[in-house]
Amino acid sequence: MAISGALEAVSLAAQLKIVPTQKHRGVIFTLHHVCAERPDRFQPNAHLSITPQFLDRVLATVRRNGWKPVRLEQLPHLLSRGDNGDRYAVFTLDDGYRNNRSEALPVFRKHEVPFTVFVTSGFMRRSRSIWWMTLEEILRSSRSLTFGGAQMKTQSALEKYAAFDRVCHYLEGTEENQCVDDLDAHAHALGFDPMSIVEREVLSSQDVAAFSRDPLVSIGAHTVNHLNLAKLEPELAAREMSTSADEIGALTGQRPTLFAYPYGRRGAACQREFEIAAQCGFDIAVTTRPGMIGTSDGVNMLSLPRISLNGYFQKSRYIEALLTGLPFRFAGVLGQNVGNG
Ligand SMILES: [Zn+2]
Structure with a gap:
């Protein structure tokens, strides 16, 4: 059992391409769907779903390992204070799915953990299919x-x-x-x-407005049409980012300063997109590049890495291994982080 557990942990670390050490001061988790497992044989998007039970175990594991759950928007200030030994955990959910409210919110409430939902405004307005x-x-x-x-x-x-x-x-x-x-x-x-x-x-406009009033919830922008921004002309990329924030702001009364790049991998969010995000008024933007957050020096708040809470790895011992900083010699050997959203 011990060997098998260790191997699984190594495989997770390799999958995520991270080597946790004492230097890491923060971690931002990426989630999409939080819902019950389905029995279907064909589930090509299964990696985008975790169960509420798994989320429950993750939140307990995070606290048990001494990580402090904080809001994404608090990170710049917390990291700027210098290393006082605190380690921060941030939870983010991409695309704006209904189950974020119906299934995830009660679990976050149980553990009193804040989280950010990145809303794709075209999905929310029903003008764009997924x-x-x-x-x-x-x-x-x-x-x-x-x-x-x-x-x-x-x-x-x-x-x-x-x-x-x-x-x-x-x-x-x-x-x-x-x-x-x-x-x-x-x-x-x-x-x-x-x-x-x-x-x-997907959450409707009315749902997002109501959701935004929950004290644990922050709403961020995730573009209008969920396009790969790196493939767009700069003006169109800026419009995708800016308009989604404007639409959410008009709905909730607060224009988001938080942003998640659609797809978020290297080929979809690079230096040009980071600069456009700043021009569009975002203070913090997250990618899906796997990694943890180090000291404030050298941390670009517009290109933050995240760790995917992947549906293929629904075992709390993976998370435990991740957060306790075991030495992962084989990190980086295996393939990439996966995800459409
Ligand atoms: Zn997405």
Whole structure:
């Protein structure tokens, strides 16, 4: 058991490409969905979900290891005070899903832990579909798919997973808006409205306004259309960022100063995007680059790393290992952090 646990911990650290040491003063966790597990065989977005029970264990583990849960907006001040031995944990949830309120909020309340929800305003206003969920639904109900010039068999679960990966890769290398439109058209041809998924899964404007009044909740911006900003002209990237903050501000009475880059990986958020974020009035912006936060020197508040609370690793001993700073010799050996959101 001990060996297997250690190996799993090593594998997590490797997956996250982090080597925790005493120098780390903070960690920002990324979550998406918080909901019960589903029995389906085909779940290409499962890595974006954790259960409320797992969140409960994580919050207990964080406190047990002496990490102080704080608000994201407090970080600059706390880190600027110099190292007094305190270590901070921040929780963030991307995209603005309904279950953040129905499932996650009660768990955060139980542990009195504040958190930030990054809202995609186009999802919230029902003007934009969520392509990775549309694609999942298309593949679930189809036996073949022609997309991006490729014909794919999608009968078995294995074939569906392969097709999902292929479309993701295609989408990364091409014009994203056109791809989203094409997927929406496929959905309609199969007899379902992709916006019904958004309605089912995402907080409405009224929900966000009410959610923002909860004392534990901070609302951040996550663009209007959840596009890869690095692929856009600078003016359009700035509009995506700025307009989402304006729309949320008009709704809640407080324009967000917190921002999360869609996808957030190196190819979707780099120096140019960090500068645009500053120009758009954001004080703090988070990526999905895996890592922990060191001392205030050298910490760019507009390119903060995060640790994904990944649906594939729903075991509290991973989190324990992460937070207690075991020496992970094999860190960096394995692959990358995953995630669409
Ligand atoms: Zn996202």
